[in-house]
Amino acid sequence: MNLPQLSDALLVLDQRVATLTFNRDDLRNALTGSALIDDICTVADWVNHCDEVSVLVMTGAGSAFSSGGNVKDMAERGGDFAGDVAEVATRYRRGIQRIPLALQAVEVPVIAAVNGPAIGAGFDLANMADIRIASTKAKFGETFLNLGIIPGDGGAWFMQRLIGYQQAFELTLSGRIVDATEARTLGIVLEVVEPDQLLARAQALAARFAAQPPKALRLTKRLMKIAQRTELKDFLDLCAAFQGMCHNEPEHLEAVNRMLAAQKR
Structure with a gap:
């Protein structure tokens, strides 16, 4: 069995658990301005066609889970954010909006092991998983309004289904950052563990799921x-x-x- 070829992420399959690691620490694992959108969608499709996979774990290499959109590109009106209304809308549909559609269609449990900040689209990416385990270093923020934009990747759809309309509304409109402890209180994450225990805990949970028929x-x-x-x-x-x-x-x-x-x- 061959693993898919990825550009900005690493993929390991062990005992029916596939672990996808975002590997652009230089960009704090930003989803735009990197190949991570393609990598995530490629792995999501591969999982559905690989009978040897029972669980998918997603995590980030380096200090962040994902910083979401590339703010430098936003400032320069470049990359995914260049052009008029129609051009930007097309790039969203053909770009970052492929992630929620791909992850929503994944047939196996998806666990996000949130190792550090999950901001903007990075927060939404974590919320697309079935379960989130957070490091004590994790932080979460639906920060789009702080930049004068909306959650264009479907984040408003996912978060209110996860924690309810009122809590999701407050986090989205305030744009504030919450730490791992508050995230657990809100119901965003299932557990909070020390950084050196994060991947082991996520993979232990994945192994329990993967042991099922x-x-x-x-x-x-x-x-x-x-x-x-x-x-x-x-x-x-x-x-x-x-x-x-x-x-x-x-x-x-x-x-x-x-x-x-x-x-x-």
Whole structure:
């Protein structure tokens, strides 16, 4: 099995856990002005087509998880931010807006191991994961309004689903930075750990997920996402169909036999 070729990120697959590390510390892992958008979307698509992957972990190399948009390019009206209204809108659709669509479609659990500041689009990127584990050095900020722009990458869609409209509204309109402790209180992150424990904790959680029967794991992730936008009756019909699929998979009988064998010990 070949890993995809990446430009600004590193990818490792071990025991069904894929770890994607943003590797542009010189830009504080900015998503624009780098190849990270392409790398993230490439990995998201690869995960969906690789049966050897059960969990995706995302983290950053260096001091930051991701600083989001490249502010220098904004100041110079260059890169992704050059041109008139139509040109900028097209670059957003063909650029950074590919990330939320790609990550929303990932079939396996996604864990963000937030090692440092996750600012602007970097914060939104973390919120696109299913679970966030934060280092004590992590900071979070929906800082778009501070720069006179809006969350153009879908951040307003993700955050209010994560922590509720009122909390998301306050963070978005104030543009303030919260530390890891407050982020946990708000429900943004699941756990806060010391920096040297971050990746180990994220990968331990990933390993627990990856130990589950892989086909049922992917179907369960799909159900969790579909439940957010489906009426109960329609959802139950889908559950019945998915359950029929699971009962006819060899992994189901293997799991049942393991449980019965364990009970005899």
